[in-house]
Every structure is written in C-alpha cells, then in structure tokens.
Amino acid sequence: MTHDHDIVLRPTPQQTQAALNPPAGRNGGDLVVETLQGLGATTVFGLPGQHALGMFDALRRSSLSYVGLRVENNAGFAADAYGRITGEVAPLLLSTGPGALMSLAALQEAAAASAPVLAVGSQVPSAGLGGGRHGYLHELRDQQASFRDVVKSVHTARTQSQIPSAIAAAWESALTAPHGPVWVEIPQDVLLAQTELPVVTAMDATPDEVVPRPELTAVAAHLLANARRPAIIAGGGAVRSDACGKLLALAERIDAPVVTTFGGKGAFPWEHPLSLQSWLEDRHTTDFLEDADVLLVVGSGLGELSSNYHTFAPRGRVIQIEADAGKLGSNHDCLGIHADARLALSALLETVEPRRDETAPERVRTVLAAVRERIDAQELTLEQRLLASVREALPDTSPSFWDMTILAYWAWSAFDARHPNTMHSAQGAGGLGYGFPAALGAAAADPTRPVLAVSGDGGAMYSIAELATARQYQLPVTWLIVDDGGYGILREYMNDAFGEATATELARPDFVALAESFGVPAVRTTPESLAEDLAKSFAEPGPSVVVLPAVLKMFAPTHL
Incomplete structure (x- = not known):
C-alpha cells in the first residue's frame, strides 16, 4: 500500500542530483541560514562576534535580509517587534558570552509579550564546552543556564548534521501558542568547518493548534447565554491570535461590554457602544468588572497591571481562555479553557445562544463618564492634549512603540489604537530602551508605513546608537523624545513615597544636534506644534527625531 507521506519523502531525481552535488565553499553557518530560509524566514537581526562569524559569512550567500543593530539588546527588541507585527519567527543572530548575555533583557520582554524570537548564538569551540576553565574568549561555564529561565526552550547543535533539526525544533517551539523566544547555540568550530552536507531545502515546522475542549466550550456558552451582567476582558492573546473579529462578533451576540488590557490595545473598537476602553487603573472600571456575574477573560493572565495591581476581586464566575496553560487560574479561580483565543472564540460563536441587553451601552457610558470626570478633576490637560496630538498625526494603520515613560503610561489607558x-x-517585562529599536524592527517588517517610537530622555539614552542603524537602512521611524530631564516616572514614584527623589535627575545631550550628527533630521517642538511636526516627520522618507521638552504628570490611579 502506498501512503501520501511515502510520496512526500521520496526525493525527485532533481533533488537527488542536487543533494549529491552540493555547492563548494559552504560551512556550518550555511546550514544555519539555509535552514532559516527553508523554514520561511526572510529577515534576520543581530550583531556579529568572533565565534559567530561562520553564520555571518554565510549570510552573503543567502537571500536573507540582514538588519544589524549596534547593541545586542536593541537587536533583540527589533526582533521582538518584527515577530509581533508579522506573527512570524524573527531570527536573532548573536555571538558568545557578553554578546549573548546582552540580549537577555530583550528576550525577557519577548517572553512576557509572547513574541516569537529565535535567537541563534555561537559557543566557544567544542573542545572548551562544559568546563569554563579553558581560557577561551567569552567563555561561560554554562551559557545555556543564563537563558533557560528566560526563553521557552533551549536547543543545541554539537555537530553540523544536528543544525537543521535543532533550528526546526526551536522554530516550532517559538510558534507554539503561546508564542515566545527560544535559544539555539552552536560551537564556533561547527559553524566554521567546511561542509559537504546537502543544501537544506524547505522544511515544515508548523506547530499543532491549541484547540478548545468541546465540553468546556459548552459550559462557557451556557454561562454566557444565561448571564445577567456578562463582561469581557480582552488581553494580548486576542491580538496575537488574530481573534479580534471573533471577539467583536461574540460581544455583539451577547451584548457584553469589553475592556482591553494594556497588552490588548486595539483588540476591540475604541468607540463601540460596548467598549469600556482600557481604563484598568481606575476603580470605576474595576467595580464594573467585579459586578459582572460572568466574566470572560480572553488571552490574559490578569497579572499586576491587568488586575489594577491585584486589587481586582471578581464576585461572579470567571471563564478564562488562555494558550499558556500555566496562566489558567493562576490569579483567580476559573473555568479554564486551554486554547488559542481565535479557535476558542470561534467555538463559542458556534455554540452560544444570543442574549439581548439594551442596558449594556448605557452602563458602559456611565462608567466612562465617571472615569472622565475623575481624570478631568486632576487638571492634567497638557498630557491629554499631547496624546490627542499624537493620535491626530499618526496614520491609523501605522504601528507605534512606547518606552517606559509617562506619556506611554497615559497611552496604555487613554490612547485609541484604532x-x-x-x-x-x-x-x-518593563525594561527601558524598548521603543526606538522595536520601531526599527517594525519598519524592517513593513517599510511602506511610517512607524512611531516614543521615549523619555532617560530611555532614549539606551538607544542613541541605533540612530546609526536607522540612517544606514533608511527605516521610516519617527522618534518622539519627551525630554523632562530625568527618569520622570521614577521621580514621581519617589516623591510620592519618600517626599524627595534620588538618582532620577540626568544630564543629557542636545538631542536635536545629536540626531543631526547621525544624519537624521530632527526638530525641537512644543505642545502647540507637536501634531504638525509629527505629521511632517511621518510624511518624509527615512528616520527623523522630534524632541518635546516637557515635564508631564501621571494621573492618580485608584486601587481602592
């Protein structure tokens, strides 16, 4: 009997001929880039180093586009953003020891945000592995141990024949829901040695989908259809799984108000009659969600920020749809459905009976009015005007990347992602320096749209070197730097907690002159001219910098 897979596994005469006559001049690094190409990669990020040169030499014999950043951590942030924007695996090529370790903060962010980053790092020569006593440059006693607690999985290739399988396994792990970063390491001598192995051809490392169990879907559908006051919290998983259309359809089918977490921005239309928007650091929103008799949580673990700093205490029944099984019920008792958000919402749409609640839009309006009244009472008009100016200037479909800065904290709650x-x-993960290098990664993924990066002056100093990257690759990123002379949010925290701030005030450069020294156009703006200056920057090709001197204040959150 002949099976389909027998036919697939049998090489054609042309494949056999090519395998028996591989091109000359290839090394182990070629096996790396050929495998990445065979898996579907088109762009790689990274920074070369001594032990990794075999991989970088192989890049010139490949069709892969290479985006080289100036700091490994920034390269990791760029790969993170590429993975978020495309939903595809973002390869990140790194060297050994210091180069590898410099990527850890970025890989922690990728893990927290479920971004599929495949980091391929080199190692000292095989003879020096495992001891830490051989005196090789960059040598660590156990390099893998540094990554094991950060990434989803660790993979090694100690011979050239192991390279394709190790990278394919890592690729599948990165794309298995929930997405995340993975680590592969290969010794220097394996990468440099000439190879007579055949060229790696197309490979399939597509992971199995995480499908909801039908008996759980049935119970969830029954609870939602019979609820008196259902509500929905939509997290980043709804965005990553492309479930936003299903989310809208379900909310309208059962008249359930929807609030999006900070990671789920854009998952639900901001101005929809059922939209509670993203005011999670607000007791009015928290009270409304606590009052729900059935709360559907889609793609969120209800962590610190999504639970109003763990003050949220639901009184009703909680249904949690989550691709990360470890997050199911981790913060609140629930009916846990381990599944991809899109598949679970599809199953609910096929199962749940419609319910009508004409009071839902009015209850939503009441909550939002109370939130607005509370914010307006704090007289923070400058901050609200700046966010409005950014929204006015930014094209609706352009991505934005926000560093850990006060304007970003406002944006989490108040910005309409559209x-x-x-x-x-x-x-x-909350590390500084994310905004600008991440925006470069997004621009590399789609250079046809302008991209916005927002940083404070403190966070901006982490990424100044990447102005050279932006210029070298002519990436269309506008970098808005809000210059308040220090770590603004930490200044606020310390003043509130201790009455005085320490170690928050910073000497900083003339950002306009500095950007121009890199050949990047720059302008110093004002709150009144911000929208116009941003719009001009978005309309021009290549990178640009807009500097806004301003001291902003954070709105007072309400946890009680």
Whole structure:
C-alpha cells in the first residue's frame, strides 16, 4: 500500500542530483541560514562576534535580509517587534558570552509579550564546552543556564548534521501558542568547518493548534447565554491570535461590554457602544468588572497591571481562555479553557445562544463618564492634549512603540489604537530602551508605513546608537523624545513615597544636534506644534527625531 507521506519523502531525481552535488565553499553557518530560509524566514537581526562569524559569512550567500543593530539588546527588541507585527519567527543572530548575555533583557520582554524570537548564538569551540576553565574568549561555564529561565526552550547543535533539526525544533517551539523566544547555540568550530552536507531545502515546522475542549466550550456558552451582567476582558492573546473579529462578533451576540488590557490595545473598537476602553487603573472600571456575574477573560493572565495591581476581586464566575496553560487560574479561580483565543472564540460563536441587553451601552457610558470626570478633576490637560496630538498625526494603520515613560503610561489607558496590533510597549517585562529599536524592527517588517517610537530622555539614552542603524537602512521611524530631564516616572514614584527623589535627575545631550550628527533630521517642538511636526516627520522618507521638552504628570490611579 502506498501512503501520501511515502510520496512526500521520496526525493525527485532533481533533488537527488542536487543533494549529491552540493555547492563548494559552504560551512556550518550555511546550514544555519539555509535552514532559516527553508523554514520561511526572510529577515534576520543581530550583531556579529568572533565565534559567530561562520553564520555571518554565510549570510552573503543567502537571500536573507540582514538588519544589524549596534547593541545586542536593541537587536533583540527589533526582533521582538518584527515577530509581533508579522506573527512570524524573527531570527536573532548573536555571538558568545557578553554578546549573548546582552540580549537577555530583550528576550525577557519577548517572553512576557509572547513574541516569537529565535535567537541563534555561537559557543566557544567544542573542545572548551562544559568546563569554563579553558581560557577561551567569552567563555561561560554554562551559557545555556543564563537563558533557560528566560526563553521557552533551549536547543543545541554539537555537530553540523544536528543544525537543521535543532533550528526546526526551536522554530516550532517559538510558534507554539503561546508564542515566545527560544535559544539555539552552536560551537564556533561547527559553524566554521567546511561542509559537504546537502543544501537544506524547505522544511515544515508548523506547530499543532491549541484547540478548545468541546465540553468546556459548552459550559462557557451556557454561562454566557444565561448571564445577567456578562463582561469581557480582552488581553494580548486576542491580538496575537488574530481573534479580534471573533471577539467583536461574540460581544455583539451577547451584548457584553469589553475592556482591553494594556497588552490588548486595539483588540476591540475604541468607540463601540460596548467598549469600556482600557481604563484598568481606575476603580470605576474595576467595580464594573467585579459586578459582572460572568466574566470572560480572553488571552490574559490578569497579572499586576491587568488586575489594577491585584486589587481586582471578581464576585461572579470567571471563564478564562488562555494558550499558556500555566496562566489558567493562576490569579483567580476559573473555568479554564486551554486554547488559542481565535479557535476558542470561534467555538463559542458556534455554540452560544444570543442574549439581548439594551442596558449594556448605557452602563458602559456611565462608567466612562465617571472615569472622565475623575481624570478631568486632576487638571492634567497638557498630557491629554499631547496624546490627542499624537493620535491626530499618526496614520491609523501605522504601528507605534512606547518606552517606559509617562506619556506611554497615559497611552496604555487613554490612547485609541484604532487597529489591532498597532500599539506596542515594553509593559510585559518593563525594561527601558524598548521603543526606538522595536520601531526599527517594525519598519524592517513593513517599510511602506511610517512607524512611531516614543521615549523619555532617560530611555532614549539606551538607544542613541541605533540612530546609526536607522540612517544606514533608511527605516521610516519617527522618534518622539519627551525630554523632562530625568527618569520622570521614577521621580514621581519617589516623591510620592519618600517626599524627595534620588538618582532620577540626568544630564543629557542636545538631542536635536545629536540626531543631526547621525544624519537624521530632527526638530525641537512644543505642545502647540507637536501634531504638525509629527505629521511632517511621518510624511518624509527615512528616520527623523522630534524632541518635546516637557515635564508631564501621571494621573492618580485608584486601587481602592
């Protein structure tokens, strides 16, 4: 009997001939880039180093586009953003020891945000592995141990024949829901040695989908259809799984108000009658969600920020749809459905009976009015005007990337992302320096749209070197730097907690002159001219910098 897979596995005469006559001049690095190409990669990020030169030499014999950043951590942030924007695996090529370790903060953010980054790092020569006593440059006793607690999975290739399988396994792990970063390491001598192995051809490392169990879907559908006051919290998983259309359809089918988490920005239309928007650091919103008799949580673990700093205490029944099984019920008792958000919402749409609640839009309006009244009472008009100016200037479909800065903290709650997968920040792990290099990665993914990066002056100093990257590759990123002379949010925290701030005030450069020294056009703006200056920058090709001197204040959150 002949099976389909027998036919697939049998090489054609042309394949056999090519395998028996591989091109000369290839090394182990070629096996790396050929495998990446065979899996579907088109763009790689990274920074070369001594032990990794075999991979970088192989790039010139490949069709892969290479985007080289100036700091490994920034290269990781760029790959993170590429993975978020495309939903595809973003390869990140790194060297050994210091080069590898410099990427850890970026890989932590990718893990927290479920971004599919495939980091391929080199190692010292095989003879020096495992001891840490051989005196090789960059040598670590156990390099993998540094990554094991950060990434989803660790893979090694100690011979050339192991390279394709190790990278394919890592690729599948990165794309298995929930997406995340993975680590592969290969010794220097394996990468440099000439190879007579055949050229790696197309490979399939597509992971199995995480499908909801039908008996759980049936219970969830029954609870939602019979609820008196259902509500929905939509997290980043709804965006990553492309479930936003299903989310809208379900909310309208059962008249359930929807609030999006900071990671789920854009998952639900901002101005929809059922939209509670994103005011999670607000007791009015928290009270409304606590009052729901059935709460559907889609693609969120209800962590610190999504639970109003763990003050949220739901009184009703919680249904949690989550691709990360470890997050199911981790913060609240629930009916846990381990599934991809899109598949679970599709199953609910096929199962749930419609319910009508003409009071839902009015209840939503009441909550939003209370939120607005509270914010307006704080007289923070400058901050609201700046966000409005950014929204006015930014094209609706352009992605934005926000560093850990006061304007970004406002944006988490108050910015209308307008489209799914267009607003991103580092609030997963919370490291500084994310905004600009991440925006470069997004621009590399789609250079046809202008991209916005927002940083404070403190966070901007982490990424100044990448102005050279932006110029070298002519990436269409406008970098808005809000210059308040220090770590503004930490200044606020310390003043509130201790009555005085320490170590928050910073000497900084003339950002306009500095950008221009890199050949990047720059302008110093004002709150009144911000929208116009941003719009001009978005309309011009290539990178640009807009500097806004301003001291902003954070709105007072309400946890009680």
